[in-house]
Amino acid sequence: MLDAIIVGGGISGLRCAIEFARQGVSYKLCESNDHFGGRCSSQYFDGFVLDRGFQVLLDSYTEVTSLIELDSLNFKTFMSGAMVHTSRGNRFLLDPSKDKRKLWAFWKMLTSDVGTFRDKWRLFRLKMQKGLERTQRTESASVADYLAGSFTSRFNSEFMSPFWESVFLADLQSVPATHFFELFPFFASGSGGLPENGMQAIPDSMVDLLDKNQLVLNKAAKQITENAVEFEDGELIAAKNVVLAVPYSKAQDLLAADDKNHHGRKASCIYYEAPEPPFELPILFLTGCDQKFVRTVSIPTNLHAGYSSNGNALICVGLAPGLDANQAEIRAETKNVLRELFSAVVDDWQVITHMQIPDALPPIDCKPLFPTDSISVCGDYLSVPSINNALGSGRATALRVIETL
Numbered sequence: 001m002l003d004a005i006i007v008g009g010g011i012s013g014l015r016c017a018i019e020f021a022r023q024g025v026s027y028k029l030c031e032s033n034d035h036f037g038g039r040c041s042s043q044y045f046d047g048f049v050l051d052r053g054f055q056v057l058l059d060s061y062t063e064v065t066s067l068i069e070l071d072s073l074n075f076k077t078f079m080s081g082a083m084v085h086t087s088r089g090n091r092f093l094l095d096p097s098k099d100k101r102k103l104w105a106f107w108k109m110l111t112s113d114v115g116t117f118r119d120k121w122r123l124f125r126l127k128m129q130k131g132l133e134r135t136q137r138t139e140s141a142s143v144a145d146y147l148a149g150s151f152t153s154r155f156n157s158e159f160m161s162p163f164w165e166s167v168f169l170a171d172l173q174s175v176p177a178t179h180f181f182e183l184f185p186f187f188a189s190g191s192g193g194l195p196e197n198g199m200q201a202i203p204d205s206m207v208d209l210l211d212k213n214q215l216v217l218n219k220a221a222k223q224i225t226e227n228a229v230e231f232e233d234g235e236l237i238a239a240k241n242v243v244l245a246v247p248y249s250k251a252q253d254l255l256a257a258d259d260k261n262h263h264g265r266k267a268s269c270i271y272y273e274a275p276e277p278p279f280e281l282p283i284l285f286l287t288g289c290d291q292k293f294v295r296t297v298s299i300p301t302n303l304h305a306g307y308s309s310n311g312n313a314l315i316c317v318g319l320a321p322g323l324d325a326n327q328a329e330i331r332a333e334t335k336n337v338l339r340e341l342f343s344a345v346v347d348d349w350q351v352i353t354h355m356q357i358p359d360a361l362p363p364i365d366c367k368p369l370f371p372t373d374s375i376s377v378c379g380d381y382l383s384v385p386s387i388n389n390a391l392g393s394g395r396a397t398a399l400r401v402i403e404t405l
């Protein structure tokens with residue numbers, strides 16, 4: 001009998017498998033999809049690399065860097081900070097400590113009218129971990145409360161809110177401040193970037209560390225018992241331990257949880273192909289919250305030309321959460337907003353795909369699941385969702401299972 005069977009080949013399941021392989025545990029990993037990576041993946045379509053929504057890997061993610069040599073992925077980082085659209089024009093807000101042109105970035109930061117001097121000083125203090133006094137941690141119920149108590153409303157509406165909304169994929173009033181305190185240090189100490197071949201390179205390089213004979217694609221678990229998994233194709237695989245590395249909604253189903261919460265956080269974006277990028281810098285563009293359709297614009301080809309094989313620019317437009325309109329309407333309104341931001345050049349942009357990801361992140365209030373002695377769970381929903389925490393959860397779960405063997 002196998003020591004363990006892992007259900008789910010996202011990055012948490014793969015990380016769990018790597019730990020088993022390292023410690024000589026016999027296992028099989030079964031993934032329902034035709035590729036590994038789950039939500040951390042890419043599609044290769046018509047010569048373009050389309051990540052599953054706009055995602056970035058932070059070079060401060062220690063769970064990743066302790067496993068994968070980022071240079072081997074040809075990982076490159078975006079400029080730290082953002083270009084911010086305001087009613088007064090586009091403004092840079094950069095982190096001079098991370099920019100190659102430190103003096104230029106420092107000057108841009110200092111003279112930017114996004115935020116007062118006090119806002120920038122508080123952000124700097126926060127970055128140095130001095131702003132997180134215990135009282136602030138406990139008194140701020142939500143991220144919105146914390147930001148409102150710490151920065152001016154203009155700084156929040158032009159920079160902090162659109163940025164953190166695009167990280168948490170939710171209204172910041174609904175996100176506990178603790179989630180911000182957990183993720184902020186990674187952003188403060190690291191830079192976000194992309195592997196040359198897209199986010200899929202992360203699970204692909206994890207698969208390279210494993211014996212392919214133990215990995216099975218297109219195999220969906222139907223139900224689980226203490227020591228076996230029954231698959232949709234009728235096969236039953238027995239194992240001493242079952243590790244569920246599936247998304248929260250699926251884990252609830254397989255564990256027959258009471259009182260299910262299937263309201264995951266949605267993300268949507270439109271990928272465009274354009275003869276020229278609207279700006280050349282590898283930087284995140286924040287559109288501000290004064291219109292209801294577009295939140296971010298990123299241009300992966302400004303970082304890696306190989307995201308497009310025909311020399312055209314690949315542009316990823318992140319849409320606001322919870323848009324209540326049909327796809328055609330959303331595309332038309334998005335084009336109008338983009339025309340205002342970047343002028344009539346956007347009329348030459350062609351839609352490649354309008355990606356809608358219903359369960360991009362787990363619900364904010366995930367109720368605890370109740371695995372048993374021989375059934376374990378891992379996945380990003382066990383803490384604040386991120387690539388780093390998904391990997392950490394896979395590793396920790398593997399170690400717990402190994403202790404029982």
Ligand SMILES: Cc1cc2nc3c(=O)[nH]c(=O)nc-3n(C[C@H](O)[C@H](O)[C@H](O)COP(=O)(O)OP(=O)(O)OC[C@H]3O[C@@H](n4cnc5c(N)ncnc54)[C@H](O)[C@@H]3O)c2cc1C
Nearest residue numbers: 008010011012032038039053055056220221360379380387
């Ligand atoms: C649009 C978007 C943007 C994001 N941005 C960022 C970012 O910038 N930075 C960051 O750190 N994180 C980001 N994330 C979050 C990050 O991608 C996830 O936290 C992480 O990939 C979750 O990994 P996981 O293994 O826990 O879950 P998943 O990736 O969901 O893996 C679960 C796997 O289980 C499989 N499965 C499901 N049901 C079955 C079944 N019955 N049988 C077998 N297999 C099954 C699924 O196919 C999937 O492969 C983003 C996510 C999205 C979607």
